[in-house]
Amino acid sequence: MAKAPRVTIQDVAALSGLSICTVSRALRHLPNVSEKAQVKVADAAAKLGYRASSAASRLAGGTTGAVAIIVPTATAWFFAQAVEAAEEVLADSGFDTVLISLRNRHSVQRKLFGDLAGLAQRVDGVLLLNVALDSGEIAALEASGLAVASVGMHGVPWDNVGIDNEEAARQATGHLLGLGHWDLAMLAGREPGERSVVTADARRRGFEAALAEHELTVDPDLVLDAGSSIEGGRRAMTELIENRRMPSAVFAGCDETAFGALMALRDLGLSAPKNVSIIGIDDHQMSWFLGLTTMAQPVADQGAFAANLLIDRLHRAGLPNPPATHLLETKLVERRSTRRRR
């Protein structure tokens, strides 16, 4: 418990022969500091291994040096990837990352948004990953004074990064059509509470658009709600085969749904692409393992990009900087689960 004697701004001031307020300004690269002073301060600080007390900085009017990342759940593959990438960017900029998981529970979200003032006390900004927000929550966030950026959200008054879900779905479906399939099913939909439903809707629109381009119509019997879980995909695929009709190819709204579909096939003694071609969206870590053809989305990049946008805002708070949406590229990854229709 050897409390090292803390190096304070006073020490730096003494060593550099300047006042603490000049030191304070120099350290933060504020204007109105001569180059000579700047250099002296930097030297002294380096020599002393000085690091400002974050508590004191905060109290005195400043910032916390921390950013909160808010996720629906920390355990899902997508979020773990995005969080790690964002954490790296934040850490490299000197920010601490406070992880807040909503644990897929609305009560947790409600509590958090009910005390945004408390949050604002502990962090400078928040990074939201696929959190479904109502207009009241958006307004509260705006009023909190927190800097905000997000991933995978929609129509939101701050910087957002994501993919073009409709286009990705259109291309995935197009791949199937290009292989000669025309009797297509879609495992669509999201469970309420999980991720943004907006994503699911856009993907479904892409599916329909692709069919329309080929002058095909959607058979409502072949579009089922599957949520975004393995279990949901399994249930939907089983329902499809047993109570609807076996299509020649299936577009799964996300890879985990596709996994479930694969599982349902196996349980019935069938397999892809032998009995049906299957394509997903995501390029989940396991997709390679399972040979799933999919539209890959850059998950880590989305997290890192959004983190950078947030840091930007934090650094030039107050400057005019209209919020923008950034769409990242998706890419078709062909593997074994799809093949040309015979």
Place this chain on the structure above:
Amino acid sequence: MAKAPRVTIQDVAALSGLSICTVSRALRHLPNVSEKAQVKVADAAAKLGYRASSAASRLAGGTTGAVAIIVPTATAWFFAQAVEAAEEVLADSGFDTVLISLRNRHSVQRKLFGDLAGLAQRVDGVLLLNVALDSGEIAALEASGLAVASVGMHGVPWDNVGIDNEEAARQATGHLLGLGHWDLAMLAGREPGERSVVTADARRRGFEAALAEHELTVDPDLVLDAGSSIEGGRRAMTELIENRRMPSAVFAGCDETAFGALMALRDLGLSAPKNVSIIGIDDHQMSWFLGLTTMAQPVADQGAFAANLLIDRLHRAGLPNPPATHLLETKLVERRSTRRRR
């Protein structure tokens, strides 16, 4: 940017008709506060929605209200699970969770441990998950004044929770032996840098112990280093089959290694349990999906337990409280990848 007018301890003092120092004591449940005062303060604080400024508390001599969770990487299944569980416990006790990923890079770890004083400034304690520490790092942590607890570590001077790796491996191997297999291979070992190598060694000892109990000896040709990744498992299994000898059953040191083994089999036109029985350790989320028999370890429980131990220490700092190791139960989960030897 509507900065809500902050509720301070002054407000609570005014409303309760007491001094700020009595309020401060009451809020922290320190001794020497009358019950009446206690109640009045609690009421006033609740009415005002008061929450102490963490910055001010810290500066004044106190604590940060935050705990750091340090993980080798945030993306691995094991860590994502443990982190989420720990975060829940911490959040419920009012602590913020600062996530620090070492990103599997030693340089990151070195930098972190080189400035533990800086960390100590921002958090009250740290929770280490499977971080391989040298004696210098352990000493530095001890000297930092930070409260510490860990998961999956070994011979460490603070509270630790884990599983009995040797026993789990012994039972996994015993399961294979019980099914009539006696020609066993083990996919062992860990990549340096990842997880604690201690775990791998213990699991290997368990494997050997089980064989010894059945008066069998280990064939060195059938024990290969496979790391802890899917790719490592695949490589090792391929090597085993092509250049060594096909055993009748394989004990994989962890589930991901087993996945790789399964993949190698498939690439060679083989499968489990038809050509070989395979058992793992972990009960990874995908194991169910792939039908892998495994020794399940309670991952979330380990994270939650360790978080509770840490909070305990934080709450009664200074009290005598010798560090202890807590071992949680593992459990055999039989699925499709193992069967009786024919």
Place this chain on the structure above:
DNA sequence: CTGAAAGCGCTTACAG
């Protein structure tokens, strides 16, 4: 059991 005072280490106006 309770309160007045000092101080934690910074930043922010305000003068020079």
Place this chain on the structure above:
DNA sequence: CTGAAAGCGCTTACAG
């Protein structure tokens, strides 16, 4: 460009 002073909201001895 630079410095003296006040103050951020708490906690910690020290008196009562």
